[in-house]
Amino acid sequence: MSSRSLAATQRARAIAQHMMASTQASITPSNGSAGPGEAPVLFETRGSIRKYILNRPQKLNALDTTMLNILRPYVEEWSRSNQNSILVGTGVGRAFCAGGDVAGVVQDASDPATRPEAISFFQREFELDFLLAALPRPYVAIMDGYTMGGGVGLSAHAPFRIATENTAFAMPETKIGYCPDVGASYFLSRVDGEIGTYLGLTGDVIRGREVFELGFATHFIPSRRIPSLLERLASLDDPTYKMIDRTIEECSEARNADDPAPSLAGPQRVAIDTAFAHNQVEKILESLKGMTESHENSAIRTWAQVTLDALELRSPTSLKVALAAIRKGKTINLQEALQMELNIATAYCSGASPDFHTGVTAVLVDKIIERPAWYPATLGEVSDSEISKKFFSDYTPTSGTSPALAFPEALDPAKGTRFSPVSFALPTEQEIRQLVDGSHASSGATAITLQELLNKLNLLRQGKMGIREKVLEVVERCCVQDEEKETGEKYLRWKSSAAH
16 A cells, blocks of 8 residues: 555544544434433523523433424414413533434334334424524524534524533434435525535534524523523513523623634635535535645645545435535525425435445444445445436425325414524624625725724624624635725725625
């Protein structure tokens, strides 16, 4: 074996060990239980808050059917209540919720007699996710710890999503031969640039403050302040969304010198937006390979090789299904995205690909470090037309081959979610661009300086923590400053070559 091949093998093995550890932490079988005599979901009422507490700490609060069956009636009842209160979601131990009982699902799916139970699990899960997204009252999800897979579904669509230094956020489904779900095709397709595509395909984990800075959380609060925050929320009289936002914001903490530098920013972010903008997985890999060979930045060459090695470990079928779903999710609403994902889940459970069973068995049961025996084994053997047919056409409610999502009569799914997931988050890159190029609803007729941009966003977001850092990163990467000769003022101009 050549030294280059040996080095690549060693890199792949190291990445596999790392990814294995994060996958096992995030997607767990359901043989763990709550404490003796305790239910897997607890409830607490205090002042203005109604709190559900996921209580399977030995399994990082992984969701199973019992938990879904407990949660949904509670959430429905609370949503119908006349009390003006705040729903808060938390978890016991080191996780908010680290995934779902996919081992049990795969076991049920492997037997035609129990396959409907496997499909029903996904249906119940996705219906709960949409119910939480469309709640008529405030919902605060506290992502203090592992928040992956099913846990992301419980939190990603909430108007208030709190990250702490303990937050570990990921959609790791391609590692086990499955596809990001729980609305991932909707929210991953709407975050800045191609960050969502990158995370959806690689299953990479982002942590702490970066979960907030990338838009997956609306606020960042040190874990030690969470009890105080809950006390303050409980004491609010007739709480409004703005009151809740300001209360959480007052507990926020600014970035300091000890915080890890953002990992998906600057040149690496440019590389992500370039490589993952393609609509074919093969083109993404080709772009990454080109970066490993000729990129002028050695750090980007290394990153591209690590990313290539990680994607090599993923199910080729899952990569193609995930990319297609994320692209389709960009143009549909949340309800439609969840139905599409339920159709995909039904396809997996019905044998459209053996990789779900292979991946769960290899990663979660046998705990192997090597690449699972995916079939087909390479991207070239995975037909795009077959992917389209098996996962996006064959299984649908209209054909009677997939169940339809069902919601309470009082809930009108056509109205969608009450708030955009970015309503109380940092400004998106698109909003920053609109302010720079003058297409924003609040823009004037003149160009804008960096300070004017900062002032404008601070006014629009009422001095939200983290705006300055976000704006400076975007401006450095995406803008040039043209100096006015007469006044010396420097006005921002969006680079025409900036992809996003």
